[in-house]
Amino acid sequence: MSLVETAEQAKQDAAYKEALVEVLYQLADDDFIISYRGSEWLGLAPHIEEDVAFSSITQNTMGHAMLFYQLLEELGEGDADALAHERISNERRNGTYFEIKNGSGTYLEEPQYDWALAVVRNYLYEAFKKVKLEEALKSSYAPLRNTADKVLMEQPYHLGHWKTWITQLQDSSQEAKERIQSRLDEAWKQIGDAFELGPKADDILAKEILSSSETLKQRWLDSVKETLTYVPNGDLASELGNGRAKEHTDQLDQALATLSEVYNSDREAVW
Amino acid sequence: MIEQQRETEIFNRLKKVDDPELPSVSIYDLGMVHEVTIDDNAHVAVTLIPTFAGCPALDIIERDVKNAIEEIEWVKSCDVTFSFDEKWSTDDITEEGKQQLKKHGVSPPPENYQPGEEWSVDCPYCGSPYTSMENVFGPTACRSILYCRSCRNPFEAMKPVVSYTAS
Numbered sequence: 001m002s003l004v005e006t007a008e009q010a011k012q013d014a015a016y017k018e019a020l021v022e023v024l025y026q027l028a029d030d031d032f033i034i035s036y037r038g039s040e041w042l043g044l045a046p047h048i049e050e051d052v053a054f055s056s057i058t059q060n061t062m063g064h065a066m067l068f069y070q071l072l073e074e075l076g077e078g079d080a081d082a083l084a085h086e087r088i089s090n091e092r093r094n095g096t097y098f099e100i101k102n103g104s105g106t107y108l109e110e111p112q113y114d115w116a117l118a119v120v121r122n123y124l125y126e127a128f129k130k131v132k133l134e135e136a137l138k139s140s141y142a143p144l145r146n147t148a149d150k151v152l153m154e155q156p157y158h159l160g161h162w163k164t165w166i167t168q169l170q171d172s173s174q175e176a177k178e179r180i181q182s183r184l185d186e187a188w189k190q191i192g193d194a195f196e197l198g199p200k201a202d203d204i205l206a207k208e209i210l211s212s213s214e215t216l217k218q219r220w221l222d223s224v225k226e227t228l229t230y231v232p233n234g235d236l237a238s239e240l241g242n243g244r245a246k247e248h249t250d251q252l253d254q255a256l257a258t259l260s261e262v263y264n265s266d267r268e269a270v271w
Numbered sequence: 272m273i274e275q276q277r278e279t280e281i282f283n284r285l286k287k288v289d290d291p292e293l294p295s296v297s298i299y300d301l302g303m304v305h306e307v308t309i310d311d312n313a314h315v316a317v318t319l320i321p322t323f324a325g326c327p328a329l330d331i332i333e334r335d336v337k338n339a340i341e342e343i344e345w346v347k348s349c350d351v352t353f354s355f356d357e358k359w360s361t362d363d364i365t366e367e368g369k370q371q372l373k374k375h376g377v378s379p380p381p382e383n384y385q386p387g388e389e390w391s392v393d394c395p396y397c398g399s400p401y402t403s404m405e406n407v408f409g410p411t412a413c414r415s416i417l418y419c420r421s422c423r424n425p426f427e428a429m430k431p432v433v434s435y436t437a438s
Binding site for chain 2 (some may be wrong): 031049052053056057059060061062063064067068069143146147149150151153154156157216
């Protein structure tokens with residue numbers, strides 16, 4: 001497969017384009033929903049420095065989502081803002097584990113969020129994102145390579161942050177240890193679909209847009225095993241559904257309704 | 272020759288457009304200007320390289336650059352675009368930019384930084400290396416918060432961001 005340099009070139013091969021947009025939606029929707037869940041922690045993080053750090057990571061991750069939505073816009077998928085705000089849950093391709101609520105309550109009412117979930121989920125996500133983007137550096141689609149390279153220049157700060165948290169908590173009090181372990185057990189049952197490539201997986205591989213699901217999973221496991229002192233037994237499962245095939249929980253509907261409320265109040269406004 | 276003069280004039284103007292979040296540091300000195308073209312109809316196209324992807328100041332920068340260039344008498348119009356294909360790195364900051372950053376209380380990023388390395392930061396006020404990192408994340412994506420144990424001033428530093436090489 002030779003390098004596809006531009007969106008125009010990609011559009012000339014319908015099968016190539018269809019496979020490519022799947023990969024881009026996965027990358028965009030993952031960054032988008034994880035940063036939305038991150039934004040719900042604003043003002044609620046354990047201490048003020050963490051609040052600054054977490055919101056900075058969240059804002060920058062939203063910027064990464066925007067880069068991927070822009071690549072989709074260039075391919076004729078529609079306006080980047082509309083792709084972020086207007087698509088309903090069964091058009092989304094994010095991994096289901098990244099969409100679940102931060103805990104009980106809502107941001108405005110009784111937000112009883114769980115910090116162990118925030119630490120475990122964000123650490124596992126950033127480790128996964130690094131692996132996926134490193135594989136994207138080898139993609140046949142040049143604009144995807146460039147974007148992956150740009151994001152990877154910034155992302156080490158995000159991964160480093162969550163790695164510090166999980167390393168310290170898993171080596172902390174008995175309660176901290178147990179809460180991290182129980183969130184890891186939960187993650188192992190829910191994160192499986194994140195490694196899937198979706199309905200166009202065969203073409204994605206044949207056209208060398210991204211590496212295989214097995215490669216992503218194996219490289220991710222190798223990387224998290226270097227940091228985690230407790231690794232759950234058993235295979236990764238997808239108990240919440242397969243997000244890459246647009247299956248989602250009603251928790252994603254709740255997130256989308258909240259995050260697009262202002263946007264939907266006046267779609268023509270320039271913010 | 273006239274063409275060269277015009278180009279110089281554009282660059283001189285760009286050296287006066289400050290980053291909205293770093294007053295007194297120009298977008299030129301931050302290394303954000305990628306390309307300037309002037310066509311036969313006196314239309315100017317400026318291509319900029321954004322710093323961090325999540326930087327919310329891009330719209331303001333675009334407006335400020337457009338306004339600054341269109342103020343030049345012979346310029347008919349100016350278009351500003353951001354290129355995400357080019358990668359900004361903190362190595363692109365000019366010497367002048369580094370001096371201006373220090374005046375603003377922001378230490379410039381380390382030179383010849385390799386990804387993953389630890390880095391040390393000297394205080395922008397007294398130059399002491401006896402500093403501590405308070406928060407890697409600061410008021411904007413590109414800055415960290417530090418404290419100088421010699422002159423007891425809090426200050427900021429630009430995070431090093433350099434091209435990534437897969438390990």
